Amino acid sequence: MKKIGIITILNVNNYGAELQASALNIKLRDMGYDNEIINYLYYKHKDYKPEKKSKPIVKIDTITNMKGIALKWIDKYNKVTHAANTKIRKERFDKFHAENTNISKPYKSISELYNANLDYDVFIVGSDQVWNPNTRTSIEPYFLTFAPKDKKRISFASSFGVGSLNKDFYPTYKKCFESLDTISCREGSGVDLIKEITGREATQVVDPTLLLTKTEWESKMVKYESKEPYILMYILTYSPYITNLAKEIQKQTGYKIIRVCFNSVNVEKDPTILNIVDAGPSEFLGLYAGASFVLTNSFHGSVFSLIFEKPFYTIAPATKNNNARQENLLKMVGLENRLVKEGSPFPTDALEIDFTFPSEELERQRQKSLNFLTNAINK
Structure with a gap:
């Protein structure tokens, strides 16, 4: 049985992010694959350790950067001032994943992830806005650049989160896409962007949440x-x-x-x-x-x-x-x-x-x- 490692956005106190992550894990299990989510902590997680290597791969405009910083502090303030509700929410998110989602040990920094020597037969970068150019950290891991080159590397329903991309970013993105063997995207606009950036054909697929029925x-x-x-x-x-x-x-x-x-x-x-x-x-x-x-x-x-x-x-x-x-x-x-x-x-x-x-x-x-x-x- 092939063992699959999935990297995606997880543990961010967001219903869509948590449910899409769990959905792909669940569906692959249903299909007979041994798989787990590679628990690379998202940069907003309180235990994430930023490093020089984890700086954004493209320039983030000042307004977006300042907004991100402000939202981070607002979130911290809300957690302190609404501690009881925050605690219940976290317990319920944790319970959902404990009952439904296979998750690896945490990797708290980009160095930990790249030095982990992960033993999977197939690597998948999952859905959500993993390729968003406004992400205030390096998105290189979401192109599976940490995976061994002799292993299969697939993107499934990955999203740019935006309809267009600054053309100055094309060379950086093109190099990142070289790490992927097979590419799929959640939006048709993303498929078009990949063709324009790389010349490669990508397939449009549904968000993982839609892989599960009502x-x-x-x-x-x-x-x-x-x-x-x-x-x-x-x-x-x-x-x-x-x-x-x-x-x-x-x-x-x-x-x-x-x-x-x-x-x-x-x-x-x-x-x-x-x-x-x-x-x-x-x-x-x-x-x-x-x-x-x-x-x-x-x-x-x-x-x-x-x-x-x-x-x-x-x-x-x-x-x-x-x-x-x-x-x-x-x-x-x-x-x-x-x-x-x-x-x-x-x-x-x-x-x-x-x-x-x-x-x-x-x-x-x-x-x-x-x-x-x-x-x-x-x-």
Whole structure:
């Protein structure tokens, strides 16, 4: 049996990141492969040790860098001031991985990773924004440059997180891509970028969370008990527009509003909106399964709306250039009309969605992606 090591973004207190990491691990086990996640700590982790070698491989603009520093300190402050909720969240995230995910010992620095002499037959860099040029650390490990050259090195559903790349970065990225034997990308825009940068063909596959069916995810959830229907908001950045849209839908439906918060802090100050701050991944899945409508500006928020077949709107921030992820996803399943630009007039589409075609297309894409994975590992 081939042994597979996966590197991806993990342990970042983010529902999408944790669920996509676990999903690929679970699906490879189901396919009969012995595999584990190589626990290279993400640079935001409190135990990560930055080094000279771990500096970003491309220039980070000043605004992005300053924003990253500010968010890091805000996160530290929130953990101290909301210690009880933070503790419960962490326990629930840890419990989810203990029950579902095979994870190696931690590698706390880039040197530890590169000096580890890892004994896998196949190396896979998994999904999420592992190739994002705005990452404030070296993304070289996410091109499997640490893996032995005589081992198979595959990217599965990896993402740039942006729709375009500064052409000054092309030579650096081209050199990094030389480390990969087989390349797949989560977005069609990423496939196009790889062709432009390297001349190589990449395959578009689905995010690992879509490799698991609704039934499989339901088996891992903690059911959310609610006596009345609810609108679920999963919003990564505060948006009065989305809150107001939720209230508009509430007027039409009478549903209550719940916000599952991205950290342990109450975001919505309106007492009529229920903030859930201590959910782990299993509780997050339960909230999705029970929702009657979803509002989100998160890629994975859109993904789980599709998986659980929940009527939804995805709100694209007006000031950001990384909407390609949502656009690609919704175009793939013929639901482009569910993407709403923040600040635009409230949508008037029907609150119900016919999921017949989206579900059929997701199944086609799931099988295509599983075939890619099987062929890449065994060829």
